[in-house]
Amino acid sequence: MPIGKYVILAAGALAGLLALPPLSQAEEVPAVVRFGYLNGPRPWILGKADQSFDKALGTKVQWINFPNGPNELNALAAGEVDIGRIGSVPTVSALVRKVPIKVIAVSGVIATSERLIARKGIDSVKALEGHAVAYPPGSTAHYALLAAFKVHQVDVSKVRQVQLKPGDLLAAWKRGDIDAAYVWGPFSQQLEGENGHAILATKDLQPAGYFLFNDYVVRKEFAEKYPGLVVKFLKTFGDTVARYKADPDGSAAIIAKELDQDPAAAKDTLAGLIYPPLNEQRTTAWLGDGHDSGNAVITKSFADTARFLVEQGELRAADLPSDFAPFIDTSFLAKAVAAP
Amino acid sequence: MSTASVARSARLGPLISIASVAAFVLLWYEAARLGWASSLILPAPGEVLDTALQMLNDGYRHVPLWQHVAISLGRALAAFAAALVVGIPLGLAMGLSPILSSILDPFVQFLRPLPKLALIPLVIVWLGIGESSKIFLIFVSTLFSVIVGAAAAAGSVKVGRLRLARAFGATRRQQLWYFVLPSALPEIFTSVRLAFGVGWTTLIAAEMVAADSGMGWMVINASSYMRTDIVMLGILLLGVTGYLLDLAVVGLQRAVVPWAGRE
Numbered sequence: 376m377p378i379g380k381y382v383i384l385a386a387g388a389l390a391g392l393l394a395l396p397p398l399s400q401a402e403e404v405p406a407v408v409r410f411g412y413l414n415g416p417r418p419w420i421l422g423k424a425d426q427s428f429d430k431a432l433g434t435k436v437q438w439i440n441f442p443n444g445p446n447e448l449n450a451l452a453a454g455e456v457d458i459g460r461i462g463s464v465p466t467v468s469a470l471v472r473k474v475p476i477k478v479i480a481v482s483g484v485i486a487t488s489e490r491l492i493a494r495k496g497i498d499s500v501k502a503l504e505g506h507a508v509a510y511p512p513g514s515t516a517h518y519a520l521l522a523a524f525k526v527h528q529v530d531v532s533k534v535r536q537v538q539l540k541p542g543d544l545l546a547a548w549k550r551g552d553i554d555a556a557y558v559w560g561p562f563s564q565q566l567e568g569e570n571g572h573a574i575l576a577t578k579d580l581q582p583a584g585y586f587l588f589n590d591y592v593v594r595k596e597f598a599e600k601y602p603g604l605v606v607k608f609l610k611t612f613g614d615t616v617a618r619y620k621a622d623p624d625g626s627a628a629i630i631a632k633e634l635d636q637d638p639a640a641a642k643d644t645l646a647g648l649i650y651p652p653l654n655e656q657r658t659t660a661w662l663g664d665g666h667d668s669g670n671a672v673i674t675k676s677f678a679d680t681a682r683f684l685v686e687q688g689e690l691r692a693a694d695l696p697s698d699f700a701p702f703i704d705t706s707f708l709a710k711a712v713a714a715p
Numbered sequence: 716m717s718t719a720s721v722a723r724s725a726r727l728g729p730l731i732s733i734a735s736v737a738a739f740v741l742l743w744y745e746a747a748r749l750g751w752a753s754s755l756i757l758p759a760p761g762e763v764l765d766t767a768l769q770m771l772n773d774g775y776r777h778v779p780l781w782q783h784v785a786i787s788l789g790r791a792l793a794a795f796a797a798a799l800v801v802g803i804p805l806g807l808a809m810g811l812s813p814i815l816s817s818i819l820d821p822f823v824q825f826l827r828p829l830p831k832l833a834l835i836p837l838v839i840v841w842l843g844i845g846e847s848s849k850i851f852l853i854f855v856s857t858l859f860s861v862i863v864g865a866a867a868a869a870g871s872v873k874v875g876r877l878r879l880a881r882a883f884g885a886t887r888r889q890q891l892w893y894f895v896l897p898s899a900l901p902e903i904f905t906s907v908r909l910a911f912g913v914g915w916t917t918l919i920a921a922e923m924v925a926a927d928s929g930m931g932w933m934v935i936n937a938s939s940y941m942r943t944d945i946v947m948l949g950i951l952l953l954g955v956t957g958y959l960l961d962l963a964v965v966g967l968q969r970a971v972v973p974w975a976g977r978e
Contacts, residue, residue: 445938445939445940448939448941449938449941452755452756452941468939468940468941469941471941472755472940472941472942473753473754473755474941509925512939513936536927537844538925538926538927538932539844539924539925540923542836543836543924543925546836546839546840547843550839550840550843552843552844552845552925553844684940687776688775688777689939689942690940690942691942
């Protein structure tokens, strides 16, 4: 009875299909998801080392390295990066210039991971008058330096400001061309190893209202096409932070090895950031829940940073959006926190 | 083609060039107007013009626009002058002396194609972050093209003429002045033109080193903030200045070696 057999088989197959979740629910997965990362040691690098993002997303993750935030910004604008960690200052440049990205989470608040390093004998920000100070242009450190000048009432005309990429700082420092630099790890530790000492850290500027952080941004088109992957990404990021907090020393060693950096410096930088738990980020203390995001701390600091960059002549006042809340999307965060 | 038609196309030449540039600008304008690309990716000509006008008034980052152009031009010209002073005698000497050529050639051939960006870390260590490191970067990228050009030019001097000169008892100095230089100069000018072109492209790399002014720096800094309108403006300025520089060299060539190409 061959025909009867086929009927039974077909019926069985049909039943099997019905038992499966509807096809529309299963999200299509791209062949590769591109992450943009910078050289700074961060917990999510744990997921680069053991490929936990590849496993969670169910596809290949390509990690693209950038020497500084502005370079990553250009790649984001070109659509060459899907998800990226970037500083709050380049993020603001991107949002003001209408790069199609969404801010999905805070990755870490800069506390002591970025600091102003000066030569022995220069002990205060004010004492920088008459000296040369270097900084990576367009970065959170650049913003923090200018903020420090303002807070400490430094006569800016008496300071020689030098734009240098982080990688070029050490050479200029060793030659004696610069007397101070505002920079992040591992470069800050390199300067400290060459007779430098920190005279200010970014967290010292918080009381004066300067709030600097790193965030995760996602390409708009990617977020619309693969919302499930963005949720999985955030959840896995949360896991890496938990792993780091459970074992800072061991994690720092893994991250340093992955980035080919000095373990002690990596540990120091990792400890110099504050990692707000994902389940707290949907309050106005951070990003807000989407309805109250206009009053959230992060939204306000984006607006402050934007105004500051206009003052500096870097951005056009006409380009400024009235509100930064529409660029923040915490729906992925809500799902990531709710997911088991 | 007949002589008359060659002459006619020579007269038409500039007109055709103007028309082709106008067509390009129109295409750019339409592309922006029809929204083929966002203003972030392709700023409209009007936007770039607005930025230019605003900068003519306020300058860019507290430095007047003309000063950015002048500073870059100054850096490039200083480097070009040094490259000519060092490169032409060295190249001629290499072209005339096979032994010297054998000694120096490996270094010249190694350094000439080297990406000059790779030298930045070393240049900072050697020369610091002042003007000298910026000028040096443009200098090295120009120098080797000048040397190679001058050596080739000296090598192409017709041997028969030199023999004739020697037979008539010309001293080495006379040989160089009356025989080598006149026949080598047109070729040297051509290679200098090319070398300046190469050197001009290094301006961006040079102004990546701790600059706070100059057209190259303008482009780099504006890109840090996604100001593609300023980037475009900077590129236009770099291109136009480079073009004028080239025209100046061509003019100089016509004045100094009017016999070029008429042998």
